[in-house]
Amino acid sequence: MKEKNVKKDIRSWLDERSGLSAVFRFLREKKIPQHKHSIWYYTGSAILLFFGIQVITGFMLVFYYNPTLEEANSSVARIMTEVPLGWIIRSVHSWSASFMIAFVFIHLLSIWITKGYRKPRELTWMSGVFLLVLSLLFGFTGYLLPWDDLSLSATKVGTDIPRSIPVVGVWVTKFLRGGEDVTGDTLTRFFGFHVCILPIFLLALLAVHVYLIQKQGMSLPLDLERKEEKVKELPFWPNFVYREMIVWLVLVGVLFTVSVFFPPSLDKAADLMAPAPEGIKPEWYFLFLFQMLKIFPAKILFMNGDTLAVLLILLGGTAFFFLPQIDNKPAERKGKMITVIAYLFIIYAVGMSVWSLL
């Protein structure tokens, strides 16, 4: 009886100061629509799961990693050979990054296809696209940190791409590299981005994104909304959370299994003076862009091929960001065309990535 009172006192003390009971009440009352596309709702929480795993494993790695030219590669080697279970921690960190980016792509594409970005969820979509960009930047900055031949060459190629943008291109490349070329300064800069600047931006944007989702509620697929039928709803707590827990458990199992059986290797320390090794390839999520830049002719009419390719990528990215504004009549012919473009984009990205690997 006494114990019950103590618990109650602590709870009311906390509630008076934090207002947490309102949050819990909101979660208890929150409803999730149930329909044939409900499976896509689970991708959002999967992204959060992998992000959480990355934060935890990232903290563990940062205790041993040294972001200097002399120590970067050897400190990663030490993590992999001397630190107990260090290679698994690194493998889980690397694989969870890949899984997270894969789920961000799946999440955005599912929203694109089901047209979940339509009014009033435009801002939710835009913050989601920003989160995709931040996730890709996480991957790009993290790729250099082991400081081996492959990561150095890939970063040289990657940071050279913005150079083709008219007016600001050279400045962007210099800003990314911390100078004219990729050096130890670039490594320190990328480390700073990876563990400090990007996490701050990502957490802030994630908070905005989650807030907007809670404010607007879960979106319904367009065809269901147009039918104006009553859709079956599931309480978020506990019915939906239990289902999410099953998805999380299976994903954690898959992540650990893949991490144990396919850990990433480490090459010898990068030599700034050495020529680039053959067969440089970026991470899988950049392959389609990499292949596009590779196959573009050097000169098209009066324009430089690289400049045109980079401008096309920027144009595509901008259109993707403003998709809710472009697709303002989703039920009409234009909206249907945009859905077809989504499918074509998937085929294009997968095709180019496979081509790049061949």
Add this chain to the structure above:
Amino acid sequence: MTAKKKLIALFVLIVFLHSFVLFKINFAQQVEQEKTGTIQEEASEKIVPGPQGIKESTGLYVFIAWLWLAILVLVYVLRLKIKEEDRLLEMRFLSEKKK
């Protein structure tokens, strides 16, 4: 189990356990023999992570097996919980409809 079957089982067990020992010795010798200059150089350049030795690899496989077993049990329990919660939800829905 008949005496013949017991004998076969014992023989299989001995062969199985023995093969571990033989495999370990042979493997170690092979590695020693194959270590030419270039291979040694490559090994020092590239680190391919993984369990060190049979003890660590067995430990890892056992861990993975336990992990999946735990996941399967938890999934089973969660499925039961989901069924129960869905049933309660249906009951609440029906009682509200009656009112």
